[in-house]
Amino acid sequence: MTTRFARRALTAAIGGIVATALILPAQAATEVNVGYAIPSESHYGEGYRAFKETLEQLSGGEFTAAEHPSGSLGGERAMIEGLQIGTVDVVITSTGPLGNFVPDTYVLDLPFLFTSYDQARCVLDGEIGQELLGQMGEHDLVGLAWAENGFRHITNSRREITQPSDVRGLKIRTMENRIHQDAFETLGASPTPMAMPELFTALQQGTVDGQENPLTVITAAKLYEVQDQLSLTGHVYSPAVILGSPVLLDGLSDEQRGWFIEAARAGAEATRAEVSRLEDEGVAFLRGEGMTVNTEVDATPFQDAVDAVHARFVEQYGDAMLTRIRNSDC
Numbered sequence: 317m318t319t320r321f322a323r324r325a326l327t328a329a330i331g332g333i334v335a336t337a338l339i340l341p342a343q344a345a346t347e348v349n350v351g352y353a354i355p356s357e358s359h360y361g362e363g364y365r366a367f368k369e370t371l372e373q374l375s376g377g378e379f380t381a382a383e384h385p386s387g388s389l390g391g392e393r394a395m396i397e398g399l400q401i402g403t404v405d406v407v408i409t410s411t412g413p414l415g416n417f418v419p420d421t422y423v424l425d426l427p428f429l430f431t432s433y434d435q436a437r438c439v440l441d442g443e444i445g446q447e448l449l450g451q452m453g454e455h456d457l458v459g460l461a462w463a464e465n466g467f468r469h470i471t472n473s474r475r476e477i478t479q480p481s482d483v484r485g486l487k488i489r490t491m492e493n494r495i496h497q498d499a500f501e502t503l504g505a506s507p508t509p510m511a512m513p514e515l516f517t518a519l520q521q522g523t524v525d526g527q528e529n530p531l532t533v534i535t536a537a538k539l540y541e542v543q544d545q546l547s548l549t550g551h552v553y554s555p556a557v558i559l560g561s562p563v564l565l566d567g568l569s570d571e572q573r574g575w576f577i578e579a580a581r582a583g584a585e586a587t588r589a590e591v592s593r594l595e596d597e598g599v600a601f602l603r604g605e606g607m608t609v610n611t612e613v614d615a616t617p618f619q620d621a622v623d624a625v626h627a628r629f630v631e632q633y634g635d636a637m638l639t640r641i642r643n644s645d646c
Contacts, residue, residue: 345380348564351389351398352408353512358536359590360408360556361385363463367406367558367583374575381406391511393492400456402563406576408583410465411555412491417455421448423637425495426629427622428615430553433595437464437588438646440555444637449557458560460580463587465530465554466595470547471539472526473519476610477547480504480621489515489527496528496552499625503618512537519543530554531598532591540605547610548599551618558583 350367352360361383368381389395389404393413398404400417415422423429430436439445440462449459470477472486484504490496492509500507508524512533518524519542526543528551534540558580565573594601599609630638 345377348379348381348405349384349389350381350406350408351384351395351404353387353392353395353410354385354533354536356383356385358385359464359532359587359594360536362590363408363556363558363583363587366586367579370582371575371579374578375572378572379575387511387513391513393511396457396559399458399559399561399563402561405561405564406460406580407559408463408556408587409559410491411557412493412496414557415493415495417457418448418452419633420451420637422493422495422629422633423641424448424555425493425552426626426638427495427499427551428619429638429641433466433553433592435646436553436555439641439644442644442646444640444644452559453562456562458562458565460558460560460577461584463556463558463584464591465556465587466532466591467550468528468530468552468554469534470526470528470549470551471534471543471607472545473522473543474525474545476545476608477549478610478613480617482547486525487523489518489524495625495629498628499551499622500528502622502625515539516542528552530591531594531602535594535598535601540602540607544607545610546602546607547613549613549618550615551622556584556587 348371350364352364354360364383371379371381389398392409393416395404395407396409396413396417399407411421411424415425445462452459470483474486475482477483480503487506487508488500489510490500490507497507497509510518515527516537516539519527519539527539534546560576565576599611603609
């Protein structure tokens with residue numbers, strides 16, 4: 317009898333537990349806010365979607381991602397500051413403002429540092445790039461993966477640019493990056509640092525004459541609607557980086573943190589794939605939208621004109637990282 321009653325009691329207890337589980341709501345997923353400065357229909361948007369899919373799959377729904385494109389969380393600098401204090405969880409950003417937080421990354425913004433996509437991707441995916449990602453932890457940021465914007469080109473509303481003297485006198489929007497500003501000052505332009513969400517209106521109103529960005533950004537931000545001249549100067553290779561907030565990530569287990577790293581790598585590959593597509597198709601698209609595109613730009617005079625920028629960089633920051641990049645096997 318005792319055994320039979322014990323079995324009945326156990327069965328009743330199990331039934332109660334199951335019934336309770338059925339009526340209690342499932343534990344809510346942790347929502348990860350992901351910000352970036354350009355529209356969702358862009359290479360960053362492709363990166364976000366790959367990040368979201370991978371993170372949610374690896375975590376079994378424990379984490380879900382929420383998209384905040386077009387600078388809805390602020391410009392790139394503001395979003396990086398948000399990572400440091402935990403108001404933003406993940407950001408896909410250019411390296412433009414990053415040197416203000418992690419000075420060693422300034423080297424990546426030197427004009428004509430890289431000569432090809434293969435070389436740039438090799439350096440960033442190798443020891444040097446991973447070392448730079450690691451340094452971000454010293455500045456209240458988590459470096460997750462190197463993504464991509466592409467080689468930067470100049471657009472403007474005044475004239476075709478074929479040689480350095482054509483840049484002289486133009487008011488050019490740049491990122492909030494002292495290396496970029498120095499380069500355009502050296503060319504005789506008037507660099508005007510400005511957050512990306514402000515750029516379209518500034519071009520439309522004539523506040524600036526032009527700007528410089530990769531084909532990916534020119535197409536995604538529809539800058540062809542307010543600019544009619546594009547010159548393929550390729551003066552800077554522009555990486556992007558996927559950053560995380562230590563406020564979120566430092567509290568995770570090693571396994572959970574690994575999910576974010578894998579998701580960021582998937583996002584990075586998606587941005588690169590879109591950059592490669594637009595390198596093949598972007599010029600024809602922009603011409604179809606009415607832009608005059610100068611593809612015959614001789615880079616050598618531009619390189620010579622900005623040699624002094626490299627010299628000033630070395631004087632201020634040393635040549636250790638620059639020499640390592642130049643001497644890499646990539």
